[in-house]
Amino acid sequence: MADEATERAAVLDAIERIATRIERERSALTELDSAIGDADHGGNMARGWRAAADAVADLDDPDPATMVKTAGKTLLSEVGGASGPLYGGSLVFASTALDDGITAETAVAFAETYLEKVQDRGDASVGDKTMVDALVPAVHTFKKSIEVDDLPPAEALAKAVDAAERGVEFTVPIRAAKGRASYLGWRSVGHQDPGATSTLFIMEELLAAAQAELDTEIEAVDATSPTVPEEEAAED
């Protein structure tokens, strides 16, 4: 586990990266949402994440759980619509999983709690053409990569991002059963879900932050171990 200062830097970096990315994707998200929704996803999310990044940066000497909780609360008050409670409310709820800092174990607990809250709040299942279609495969892949395959967290997160990406693609051909898009029925077919898409963007930025902040820490700790497996080294 990384020390407190590294964790704090990683969380701050992650939220800042997410805010910047969502700002950059603002019109792309709005375009997706104008096809099957009310065209406010890009604007709402960009406003919310910018406010969240600013609020977290203003915190005095915070721990990771407080930082995530603050981001969630800010999203809740700034984003509105369904995205406020789904993204913000779920972050607030899941933040307590990080009370003991960020480890592989608490990260899995955080991801599972977040998913649980999103599904519970939105009453959505896989195949409803929502963010759940990206989240479910991502969280399951993350958990399996850590608990069964014993991968380091950043590698597990990379696999989860892959899974989320396939989940986003899966939303294109299916018919919406939840949210505003469900009013469109078959006309929602052929459009990519905006919530699944922004969920993927967020996960990609989490990965970038984990690789930039936490991996260097992990490498520094492992600096004494050989970088090439011994068998391969012997063949050279």
Added chain:
Amino acid sequence: MVGLVVVSHSRTAAEGIAEVAAEMGGDTVIEPVGGDGQGGLGTVADAIADAIEAADDGDGVVVLVDLGSAVMNAEVAIELSGVDAVIADAPVLEGAVNAAVAATSPTATLESVREQAEAARDVNKR
């Protein structure tokens, strides 16, 4: 006395519905809330939580909602507020009128007001 909160994506709609319900509701406190806080359509959990607190005098609050995310934001607002509040699964205007009338009864409870609001689901227009 049980209080009421009317949540609509449109602040104007929420105010109008509260106005109609108040005509039948005597002293019932009816708080309208709605809009995205930026002058547009939408619902925001924080604003709903404030309305719930304003409508509560200790006997609880029945929350009437319109579409989709209004339900989700009202659920979060109830958790945020810590007030004994419930969402009525009812059409927002008819439910608000029924609830306002029910709240004037001397024996009204949170449950009886919610039940009356939900009875509005069966109202036929003709």
